[in-house]
Amino acid sequence: MTFSSPGFLFGFMPIVFLLYFFLPARSRNAFLVLASFAFYFVDAGLVSVVLLGSVVVNAVIGNALHRMPADGRARALLTVGVVANLVPLIYYKYWNFMQRAVLDAGTALNMPGSSTFSDIVLPAGISFFTFQGISYIVDIYRRDAPPAPTLVDFGMYHTLFPQLIAGPIVRYAELVNRIEHRPIRLEDVHAGLLRFCLGLAKKIVIADNVGVVADRMFGLPSDQLGMAAAWIGLLAYTLQILFDFSGYSDMAIGMGRMLGFKFPENFNQPYRSQSITEFWRRWHMTLSRWFRDYLYIPLGGNRAGPVRTYVNLLVVFILCGLWHGAAYTFLLWGLFHGLLLVVERLASNRFGQAPHGFGGWLMTLLLVMVGWVLFRSPSASVAGNYLAAMLGLSAGQTPAVAWAVLTSDKLLFLAIGSVAVLVPEDWRLTVWRLTDRSFAAPIVSLGALALFCYSAALIAANGFNPFIYFRF
Structure with missing residues (x-):
């Protein structure tokens, strides 16, 4: 269901908001969970089980991480959580692309092969709610945010229909004060x-x-x-x-x-x-910040010397390109922007030019x-x-x-x-x-x-x- 469809504009949206405004405050989170799953189910159908699984897995791992000291066991559990988030994304979005890339590489090396491509239906918004799930458990591990009080509260945050399909990528820490208490104000x-x-x-x-x-x-x-x-x-x-x-x-x-x-x-x-650097501070800002905080900085950012910085930029933007789509064109688009950022950083570091x-x-x-x-x-x-x-x-x-x-x-x-x-x-x-x-x-x-x-x-x-x- 798209926001610009008549069904949403004149059916789903007014009904959901009217009910939400008249419900008692303690029932609103549960209502939003049901409304968000209904919104998602219209297009996704049974594939909605992927979103449901994401809610349960991230809620359980987040609560477990909160109870653990930040030691080796917690890091191991965080790794399990990140992998659990990435596996559905890799399968649904990249499995056929990876097979095709292997075949293309074999053909280029005069080693042709064969493969059977699966008829995989891509769940809507999986790139967005996957990144949101990863940010949730990482923030809890870093003690940047507490876990959601209940499974319903986390489910409401993770499936919230306005930002479920295409963002903005909202971190739990940005909404934590609004999860349980948020008055409805006319303004x-x-x-x-x-x-x-x-x-x-x-x-x-x-x-x-x-x-x-x-x-x-x-x-x-x-x-x-x-x-x-x-x-x-x-x-x-x-x-x-x-x-x-x-x-x-x-x-x-x-x-x-x-x-x-x-x-x-x-x-x-x-x-x-x-500049291209400024462009990425202004374009799709929540995605840029996600890559900065959960990939670029953990890779070392710009703290390990210029060469490592350039490599980190290329890695981040190649993955940024592939995040947008499983195709060579998106990979090239990410590589193109990564190279432009490297050139800008090199010109600034070596020649003081920007x-x-x-x-x-x-x-x-x-x-x-x-x-x-x-x-x-x-x-x-x-x-x-x-x-x-x-x-x-x-x-x-x-x-x-x-x-x-x-x-x-x-x-x-x-x-x-x-x-x-x-x-x-x-x-x-x-x-x-x-x-x-x-x-x-x-x-x-x-x-x-x-x-x-x-x-x-x-x-x-x-x-x-x-x-x-x-x-x-």
């Missing part, structure tokens, strides 16, 4: 609704419309992809993935606030970054867009053909039927999206502060209602597309 409900409506509009009005352009251009055969079409398609996808994913995050953060939680922010105008200003911004944006070609393409060869077209190295001629996708409304949304991602942060903060002013509240509320109605009208007319990050 939180109002602010949450505003954020939800904004996120829905970002997804339906901007992302889905520019996504039509991206799909058309990326779907062209290489002999029909001209240089201009390639750049327009890439601009469209660059906007689509930001508005799609940040729109989902806004909706999740808004619903969380309506329920009494404060989820961490996930985006902070990433396309205004003046990208900045307009030149740094332009270079960063272009490099991020090149990376999106790898991220969006179904194969490395398709990505190579697309990059060649961008550089004018192919003789492709884009037919008129492909250009027909650039209707006046699509051009308008491309323009709006392009301007919106570059709005100075001070302006954006000023707009948000206005939402707290009594004289502006009715205007802002009416604006949010108008966005919701327009989005609903577009859903009725055009249908809805799943969020891009739902497949991760």
Whole structure:
């Protein structure tokens, strides 16, 4: 069930929130567990047992770790817990990919083999709730957070439907004070609704419309992809993935606030970054922090000399790429960003140079867009053909039927999206502060209602597309 589907917007969401608001406080966690499993079961069906197993295993291991001193036995149990979280992820998401990689390696070495690929259904959101489960038991082991008081309380946190499928990756320590006691406040409900409506509009009005352009251009055969079409398609996808994913995050953060939680922010105008390092501090921030705190720093971070730092960066970003998908293109995308970070760190350490200003911004944006070609393409060869077209190295001629996708409304949304991602942060903060002013509240509320109605009208007319990050 996707947040932008009519069933969710006009069925699940209003029913769940109305019941939640009228239930006594002591019953709300149990209700959220049931509602979240119902939300998940609609699409996952019997595969929901994977999520149920994750709840039970992490709750039991977390309680056991809390009772143990931080000695060898605790470290061994933590290792068991991390492995128990990773095994389902590896099987469901990477098993077929690993077999295919072995076959490809054998073919490259003139040792062809054979393998039977299983028909494995990927549980929605498994990458997200796996990382959340690992962070829970690691934080308890480190004494950064106590375990949840009851299995129901942990189950509520681990399955909370607003952030279950595509984040933000919320650590238990960030919600621990809201697990048992969280009053319902009208100002939180109002602010949450505003954020939800904004996120829905970002997804339906901007992302889905520019996504039509991206799909058309990326779907062209290489002999029909001209240089201009390639750049327009890439601009469209660059906007689509930001508005799609940040729109989902806004909706999740808004619903969380309506329920009494404060989820961490996930985006902070990433396309205004003046370096790749800054980009990863602004893009998918909860994932970046997870890799930093639970992989990069335990590997040694930047404490063991520059060479070890560079190796750690490459390892982290190769795994970051594979976290997004079991395909060579995602591996290359992660390696590409890892190499860019190594180059930036090397230039800073050796020459005291760091990208900045307009030149740094332009270079960063272009490099991020090149990376999106790898991220969006179904194969490395398709990505190579697309990059060649961008550089004018192919003789492709884009037919008129492909250009027909650039209707006046699509051009308008491309323009709006392009301007919106570059709005100075001070302006954006000023707009948000206005939402707290009594004289502006009715205007802002009416604006949010108008966005919701327009989005609903577009859903009725055009249908809805799943969020891009739902497949991760």
